[in-house]
Amino acid sequence: MPPVNFRLSAIRHWKDAILLESNTRTANAGQLYGFCAECGIKALLIALGYPHDSEGSPKKNTNLPPGTPKIREHIHKLAQNIVRIQSYATGRNGAKYTAMFPNIGNFSDWLPDHRYYDETAIPTSLNNWKTAADEVGKMIDQAFLDGKIK
Amino acid sequence: MNNRPVFFNKVLPKVVDIISQQGFPAHIKPLVIRDIHGRIAIAIDENRSKCSALISSLEKAMLGLGEYCNKTTGGVLCRDDFFGADSVFKSTEIVQWRLPDSNTAIRVLDRQVTGQDWLIPQAASDSLPTRLVFFGVKGGVGRSTALAMLARKLANSGKKVLLIDLDLESPGLSGLLLPPERLADFGIVDWLIEDAVGQGDDVLDRMISVSPLSETTPKEIRIAAAMGNSDLYYLDKLSRAYADVAVESAAESFTKRIRRLVEKLEEIEKPDVVLIDSRAGLHDLAAVSIVGLASTAFLFATDTPQSWQGYKLLFSHWQLHPEIAVKVRDRLAIVQALFPEKDQTKRATAFLERSYKLFSETLYEEIPPGANEDVFNFDLDDESAPHYPMRINWNNRFQEFDPLVLDKGLFSDSEIEASFGNFFREHCNVLRKKSNEPIYFSKRRNTPSFERGIA
Numbered sequence: 001m002p003p004v005n006f007r008l009s010a011i012r013h014w015k016d017a018i019l020l021e022s023n024t025r026t027a028n029a030g031q032l033y034g035f036c037a038e039c040g041i042k043a044l045l046i047a048l049g050y051p052h053d054s055e056g057s058p059k060k061n062t063n064l065p066p067g068t069p070k071i072r073e074h075i076h077k078l079a080q081n082i083v084r085i086q087s088y089a090t091g092r093n094g095a096k097y098t099a100m101f102p103n104i105g106n107f108s109d110w111l112p113d114h115r116y117y118d119e120t121a122i123p124t125s126l127n128n129w130k131t132a133a134d135e136v137g138k139m140i141d142q143a144f145l146d147g148k149i150k
Numbered sequence: 151m152n153n154r155p156v157f158f159n160k161v162l163p164k165v166v167d168i169i170s171q172q173g174f175p176a177h178i179k180p181l182v183i184r185d186i187h188g189r190i191a192i193a194i195d196e197n198r199s200k201c202s203a204l205i206s207s208l209e210k211a212m213l214g215l216g217e218y219c220n221k222t223t224g225g226v227l228c229r230d231d232f233f234g235a236d237s238v239f240k241s242t243e244i245v246q247w248r249l250p251d252s253n254t255a256i257r258v259l260d261r262q263v264t265g266q267d268w269l270i271p272q273a274a275s276d277s278l279p280t281r282l283v284f285f286g287v288k289g290g291v292g293r294s295t296a297l298a299m300l301a302r303k304l305a306n307s308g309k310k311v312l313l314i315d316l317d318l319e320s321p322g323l324s325g326l327l328l329p330p331e332r333l334a335d336f337g338i339v340d341w342l343i344e345d346a347v348g349q350g351d352d353v354l355d356r357m358i359s360v361s362p363l364s365e366t367t368p369k370e371i372r373i374a375a376a377m378g379n380s381d382l383y384y385l386d387k388l389s390r391a392y393a394d395v396a397v398e399s400a401a402e403s404f405t406k407r408i409r410r411l412v413e414k415l416e417e418i419e420k421p422d423v424v425l426i427d428s429r430a431g432l433h434d435l436a437a438v439s440i441v442g443l444a445s446t447a448f449l450f451a452t453d454t455p456q457s458w459q460g461y462k463l464l465f466s467h468w469q470l471h472p473e474i475a476v477k478v479r480d481r482l483a484i485v486q487a488l489f490p491e492k493d494q495t496k497r498a499t500a501f502l503e504r505s506y507k508l509f510s511e512t513l514y515e516e517i518p519p520g521a522n523e524d525v526f527n528f529d530l531d532d533e534s535a536p537h538y539p540m541r542i543n544w545n546n547r548f549q550e551f552d553p554l555v556l557d558k559g560l561f562s563d564s565e566i567e568a569s570f571g572n573f574f575r576e577h578c579n580v581l582r583k584k585s586n587e588p589i590y591f592s593k594r595r596n597t598p599s600f601e602r603g604i605a
Contacts, residue, residue, distance in 0.1 A: 010233065011232075011233050014233060095393050095394065096393075096394050096401070098396075099393065099394040099395055099396040099401035099402075100394075100396070100401045101396070102396030102397065102401075134234075137233035137234060138233060138234055138237065140233055141232050141233045141234055141237065141238060144232070145183055145185065145238065145259065145261050146185055146186045146261045147185025147186055147187055147189055147220065147222075147261070148185075148186070150222045
């Protein structure tokens, strides 16, 4: 079994983010909401047939088939590219799921580099990030119930 | 070792056996999750660590489902396997199944690619206008013609009629009632496309055409057609029409979008009666129309094995879900279409008996000894029963019928009455009642008897 499991990772990051937030550790909670959404979207795309390596990660951003979006990115870049991701996730399977996270643009001000920031310099967008991560999480539950995501 | 494959038809009975034999603790109510390929997992509303013995016993039993055991999870799911367990275990989509010849009801969360809407009835509401849905499990039985004739009849009697064409994949209703040059700018399919990008309201007031059929009637027949006056790109639009659409905090399903559209049109048009042409066959659009919209659904049938078989499939689906059947059965009314000119008494009797058999075997309840009067069951000859057909007489002149020629006087009123009279009178009874009231709760005293209705 490949070691990478984006669905379970998304759930783990979400649960840890909730724990941190409830203990007022908001800076790292925000980071984890971002990783949760990133994992959820990657779980969906791989379930829909996105090229992946033997570990279960998306293939590197070079030599991808035409029309394949580059997804070895964190959530702020995935959110920027969401139109291309939606175009990839088409048909009965894909379009249904990508419609489930309308607020993914909330991650436009999220950065992985926030982990290096002074806490006061991190945007106060925690609730927006949480909303968007929650939508992605609910989407992976739906795809899991459908038997589309393992 | 027994390696014989387990096929789809045998899976649910096996699941019922597994659940019956398992002996769950009283506080655990197992939930059967069937994925879109039919694979089963049994979900337990507890964390894994709290019920490890139960899980391992269940996993062993689930192997008996063969390829229909959801092996990703060993066939068993717990709270901590989900992102949001509450939304799974408290899902409004969970339905009860009771298999024929089984005393055990199971709770099922059934994931399907299409067809879910056969099990999602609209909530009853006094504020809804009367919505009459025209459905045929097979096409070519004169459904749209009957709809056009009734629309004209209603407009003539002073009812404002709104006609909605939901037969998106065979958009012919507008052709029957509207010459192409009278089509409005936009159709239902255009609204679905524009609404998806946030501008549905911008096309809403340019979707209605007035049928020239109603130019001489006291009230208008207003039509929301499937297509607008530009047929360019129709297939491009149709291929996108069924999409779920992202709204503020979730996705809105096709069904919900259609219901929202119908409500918006009703709000603008304020019709006395809404007539909905549903797509023929067991399609999602028919499901939305009959289960999600109709106050009464007219089920067109001819006395052919194909007709009865199609309705049996549909009714049996409801039969498996008693709580859905209770909500849906009240709105059904059988129409005997293309009633032949010869041997009418014999053919009427044959149709009635087959219709009765269909309802008796599926939607009618058994009468337990000493039951009160509330049991949903009717006698064969009970004219107020849903199985008792309304009738449209065959007339070959109506087979290639263009209602627009009515105004040229090519059909006499008596000719129309001869074919549609019984059907019209039964509709009038429907319209006297509130939209959410079962049509046969009061007897149709003022209508001709079955025998007298035969031409």
